[in-house]
Amino acid sequence: MNTSTNLFEQIALDLQVHGVSIQSLEANEPVLLALSKRLEHLSQKDFYRAGIGRQEDHIKNKKIRRDKIHWLDNSDPDEALFLSYMQDLQSYLNRRLFLGLFSYECHFAQYEPGAFYKKHLDAFKGETNRILSTVLYLNPNWQCTDGGELAIYDPQNHEQLLQVVTPNYGTLVTFLSDEFPHEVLPAKKTRYSIAGWFRVNTSVGGNIDPPQ
Ligand SMILES: O=C(O)CCC(=O)C(=O)O
Ligand SMILES: [Fe+2]
Numbered sequence: 001m002n003t004s005t006n007l008f009e010q011i012a013l014d015l016q017v018h019g020v021s022i023q024s025l026e027a028n029e030p031v032l033l034a035l036s037k038r039l040e041h042l043s044q045k046d047f048y049r050a051g052i053g054r055q056e057d058h059i060k061n062k063k064i065r066r067d068k069i070h071w072l073d074n075s076d077p078d079e080a081l082f083l084s085y086m087q088d089l090q091s092y093l094n095r096r097l098f099l100g101l102f103s104y105e106c107h108f109a110q111y112e113p114g115a116f117y118k119k120h121l122d123a124f125k126g127e128t129n130r131i132l133s134t135v136l137y138l139n140p141n142w143q144c145t146d147g148g149e150l151a152i153y154d155p156q157n158h159e160q161l162l163q164v165v166t167p168n169y170g171t172l173v174t175f176l177s178d179e180f181p182h183e184v185l186p187a188k189k190t191r192y193s194i195a196g197w198f199r200v201n202t203s204v205g206g207n208i209d210p211p212q
Contacts, residue, residue: 003027004085008092011174015132016097019176020152022163025136026170031085035138038078039108039192046070047110052120066115067184069107072194082106082194086134090198093132099198101131106196111148115191117184119153122197123177130177132198137167139191148187155179167191 007023014021025032047068051061072079083104090101111117123130135150142148148167154160158181165173175182177197184191 004088005092008089009096011089011172012093012096015093015174015176019155019179020163021172021174022165023172023174024170025172028085031082032138032170034078034081035136035194036140038076039138042070042108047108050107050109063118064120065117065184067109067111067117069109069195071105071107086196086198093198099131100200101198102129102201103199104196105199106134106194109193109195111184111187111191111193113188113190114186115184116186119151119158119181119183121178121181125178128178129199129202130197131200133173133175133177133180134194134196134198135173136194136196137171137191138169138193139167139189140169142166142168142189142191146187146189146191147185148189148191149185151183151185153181153183155181167193 007025007027010023011021014023047070049061050065050067050069052064072083074080074083083106086104086106090104093099094101122133144166150165150167150173151161152163152165152175154162165171
């Protein structure tokens, strides 16, 4: 078994038992280095203010989330390397857990000091084809006093805190999109992550659902 297979198996087991997985991608240095290099080359104009679903109300948006995002695609080789890695994870999880995952979409997110994302679910039962959420953190030397933690809540009791995840470089969180409420606590330093979603295909009449 190579290191990716070990990690993929660990994620599959975590999901099976808990519905949430917190692992480290640090053994896969090439992918992390490629993403860090890509982040260095992206400029402020490559990021734009994120919205919530089809909600276009800017004031309301700003009360809920303050991150800026940049979608990944295959035209950039460093982004493509990560997308291909997540494609391998998708295939593994489909073989192992029969999830029928069909596509993966993801964006870099930049949280400037003071930015947050209030408690939310990434998917509502029956209303979306987002099945699994992933978040990968890209912050070297993040200190516990830097804030910006991901707080994950109990699916049965949305007030009950389950886990607090420090956004350390290489940490990869995976969870069931319509089960786990979560929030990003205000960051004190600029915080980078890649948030992504594995989706099932809900196409009708042969029209494939657009990936984003
Ligand atoms: O960056 C994070 O820790 C989570 C972001 C998130 O929940 C989202 O983008 O939906
Ligand atoms: Fe989320």
